[in-house]
Amino acid sequence: MKNDFHYRFIVPEKPLADFVENIGMFQNLSDKPKEVVLMPDGRIDLFFLQSETAAFHVTLIGLETVPEQRAIPPHTIAFKVSFKPLGVEYILQTSIADIVNSAKNLSTDFWNVNVNDLKDFDAFHQKIILKLSELLPSKIDERKRQLFDLIYASNGEIKVQELSEKIAWSSREINRYFNKKFGLSLNAFCKILRFKASLEHIAQGRLFPELNFADQNHFIKEIKKFSGVVPSELLKNKDDRFILLSVLKEQ
Numbered sequence: 529m530k531n532d533f534h535y536r537f538i539v540p541e542k543p544l545a546d547f548v549e550n551i552g553m554f555q556n557l558s559d560k561p562k563e564v565v566l567m568p569d570g571r572i573d574l575f576f577l578q579s580e581t582a583a584f585h586v587t588l589i590g591l592e593t594v595p596e597q598r599a600i601p602p603h604t605i606a607f608k609v610s611f612k613p614l615g616v617e618y619i620l621q622t623s624i625a626d627i628v629n630s631a632k633n634l635s636t637d638f639w640n641v642n643v644n645d646l647k648d649f650d651a652f653h654q655k656i657i658l659k660l661s662e663l664l665p666s667k668i669d670e671r672k673r674q675l676f677d678l679i680y681a682s683n684g685e686i687k688v689q690e691l692s693e694k695i696a697w698s699s700r701e702i703n704r705y706f707n708k709k710f711g712l713s714l715n716a717f718c719k720i721l722r723f724k725a726s727l728e729h730i731a732q733g734r735l736f737p738e739l740n741f742a743d744q745n746h747f748i749k750e751i752k753k754f755s756g757v758v759p760s761e762l763l764k765n766k767d768d769r770f771i772l773l774s775v776l777k778e779q
């Protein structure tokens with residue numbers, strides 16, 4: 529990434545890893561807006577941020593199903609917690625069905641985080657780890673844990689019927705659970721995970737389907753659906769506008 533835009537994240541260890549994908553930050557140090565394309569990635573982001581044009585605020589962003597162009601204002605700093613769906617249900621204890629491709633503002637004293645916490649990411653990380661550890665549930669529905677273990681292990685390439693048979697939970701109930709809690713079907717969520725896994729291949733210059741796409745045309749269509757561009761254009765990543773792809777390239 530360019531010197532005026534910084535991104536960092538830390539992946540938690542078990543048992544937090546069942547609920548949280550990472551704790552991260554980004555900062556636009558330039559005097560100009562940073563044009564970015566946000567792509568669906570299966571995460572739910574809790575942001576603590578401020579910029580020179582906006583006071584400190586806290587925002588929860590729901591699951592995304594389409595790419596969205598945004599401009600990060602100059603001199604913006606944002607710390608975030610990226611949740612997996614289980615984290616929304618058991619740590620945030622809320623439904624996000626009403627904010628698919630959308631967001632909602634939370635109280636500015638949420639989790640007792642304030643603007644001073646944005647001065648030191650390592651200190652913020654430790655504070656959030658302590659808070660998340662306090663909120664960890666003593667027990668969860670094991671069917672749900674198994675459900676997400678199987679989905680993530682397969683990069684979304686698993687059928688609802690197979691999941692139903694493996695965890696003894698009916699397909700209808702699984703889909704009802706997804707729609708009620710997260711605002712989309714299991715099948716839609718799995719396609720997002722497959723797209724995200726494909727980004728790892730594209731970041732390495734591999735522009736052919738390595739997952740269970742019907743053919744090259746289907747692969748291109750799905751990549752364009754979630755990124756807005758074809759794989760070859762995505763790989764070019766002009767001006768590092770696809771942040772997720774930039775991060776994958778650096779790993």
